[in-house]
Amino acid sequence: MKNTLSILFLSFLLVSCQQTIKPEDISKINGYWEIQKVVFDDGEDKDYAINESYDYFEIGANRVGFRKKVKPQLDGTFLVNNTYENARVRFKDGKVFIEYATPYARWTEELVAISDKELVFRNAEKKEYHYKKAESINILGDGKKTE
Template structure:
């Protein structure tokens, strides 16, 4: 009996601490994001120390937009190409999904966490992708402001 009560308490604590993502939180995603790590279903993770590309999100008020890969440059700017993934944000029973479409594929990811500095998606293979807000690189030390 004691084990059942303890289990229910822990379960209630876990559910109450889970972030509820609201429509207005989606605007926090706009901008540049750098992947920090991927957590696999078995709990193992892969850390990313250096990233050659960042993800740039632009989601409008109609909850649609795009994601594209950009490459940071040493002067703080980004190289961008025309390839992008169209995305539509979908709210279903307290969960938030990003539905992606390209010429080659369609897939969905669940948005687990969103804040000004952190972003976590989970895909259908139960892999969690942890991002941090990207900051410009400027190793030139010339005192010029980065873009």
Template structure:
């Protein structure tokens, strides 16, 4: 019986300490994000040390927007195509969801945490995608300022 009470206490402790996403923080999504790792449901993770593409998010004041893949170039610019995934932000039971729609599919991801530098999404398969804020790459050293 003591083990059950202890287990319930620990579960409650973890649940109450879990950071909730504040609605005012959702706007931090805007910009370029680089995936760091994916954590699978069984706890295994796959690290991404080099990324050929970043995710670019743009959200308006109505909590809708799009995500698209962009490819960073050596001069600090990005190659962009016309393919994008539209989303709408939905708040349900103090959780923040991004509902995506394309011509081919619809799906949702929960925004687990976000700051100016880090972000975590979880999909329906319980995979967590950990991102870091991306910065332009400029290894040409041409002295030009990157926008």
């Protein structure tokens, strides 16, 4: 009996800790994000200490937008190319999904957590991608303010 109650309590605790993402939270995705780590389905982590590229998201009020890779430069700017992935946000059964499309592929990731400083996605292989909000780099000391 004690084991059953313990299992029920732990199950309730895990379910109640999951973040509820609301439509108004989607605007927090917009901007530059730096990957911190990937958590595999077996619980193993892969940390990313240095990143040569960031992900830039731009999702409009209609929940449609894009994601593209950008490279931070030493003067605080970002090097950008014309490659991007179309992105669409979809709410279903209390969960939030980002559907990506390029001319070559389509895939979906679940948005697990979002805040002003953290972003977590889970893909179909149960890998979780943990991002932190990226800040521009300016190590040249030229006195210019970066955007």
